Amino acid sequence: GQNIDQPTEMTATEGAIVQINCTYQTSGFNGLFWYQQHAGEAPTFLSYNVLDGLEEKGRFSSFLSRSKGYSYLLLKELQMKDSASYLCAVRDGNYQLIWGAGTKLIIKP
């Protein structure tokens, strides 16, 4: 079957760096997405990786290794507003999106 694994919850300190991992096993691969979802709000798009390597967008970066079935989202200079759930999703060989259960990130002062 197809599977996306990410940690359920992580805690980090304001101003620090945190890495949220995502591992996947899918039938084919056509891209990996990260979305951010604040409590009670809509998920919003953060990043898209289809080739191996690091994509940087301001304080957020996303890395992909297709051979390892692995991605991470790196958040630098953490701010309180970064407290949210982070959803990893993989588009499989049939272009269907498979979603992880999300990682709840708690930022402490």
Add this chain to the structure above:
Amino acid sequence: DVKVTQSSRYLVKRTGEKVFLECVQDMDHENMFWYRQDPGLGLRLIYFSYDVKMKEKGDIPEGYSVSREKKERFSLILESASTNQTSMYLCASSLWSDSGANVLTFGAGSRLTVL
């Protein structure tokens, strides 16, 4: 900015009632989707649509139907609500493209409780 608007944020219904969840997007997106989001699970696709009057079953279509009479509107219908349909329902839309990211834009969600 693209907006996806879900008409009801919170609904409480009784078992057996018919429930309509409405979703409207304002940026002429071809694709529209209905997901449900439950604690500890990834988003699960209920139905999607690539065009007006067109619908395709997702991973969990049982107990649901959809309607897309206009490009901007995609409705989810629960013909006879049951307690196991208590959930957060998310509508999303995206542009059609045969390559590239096809980023989803989500609505804020409709939290349905079935008693």
